[in-house]
Amino acid sequence: MSEVTLRPFLASDAAWLVKQHQTLYARDEGFDETFGALVADILAEFVAQNDPARERGWIAMEGERRIGSIFCVRAGPRTAKLRLFLLTPESRGKGLGKRLLKTCMAFARAAGYDDMQLWTHESHRAACALYAAAGWRLVDSRPVHSFGVDLVEQSWRIDL
Structure with a gap:
């Protein structure tokens, strides 16, 4: 992987991000x-x-190509929420996910949040392993039928 930069999300990235999530x-x-x-x-x-x-x-960029994303949004006065964490298949397994996660968590800490939460699915094993390695705790897990399939929904949390 050549040099990867992280830049702020722009509204013009939205269509790409929706398409990537939907397709993948x-x-x-x-x-x-x-x-x-x-x-x-x-x-x-x-x-x-x-x-x-x-x-x-x-948005993670490799040259002019978008290859990933992560968002920190407000969930409450002192709680941030991690959202839209995505890596394109060719960018996985190279440390970019860890870098994005650290960037997002550092921002949340600097913005004054006390903790962060996220919602995911058990089937996202690599992401869940990354969360656990970074100190996140699984706080809830339950079977659901969402997006046309049966899933195990998970909630994770970390103190910042």
Whole structure:
């Protein structure tokens, strides 16, 4: 992998990010179109209402090519939420996920949050291993039917 830079999310990244989520999750997990719609709603809300002092998104770039993302958003006065963590398949396994996670957590800490939370699925084993290695704790796990498939939904948390 050549040099990877992290830059702030721009509204013009939204269509790429929705397409990547929809395509990759449909291919890898069988998710239906409701997942892409959820990602589009999350991004529309972020673009319209984010507080730059306490919320931020990053896009990982390899040259001119987007290869990943991560977002820190407000979940409460003292709690941040990690969202839209994505790596393209060719960028996985090279330390970029760890770098994105550290960047997001450092921002949340500097923005004054006491803790962070995230929501994911048990099937995202590599991401869950990364969270655990970074000190996150699994706080809830339950079977659900979402995005047209049966899943095990997980909630994770970390004190900053």
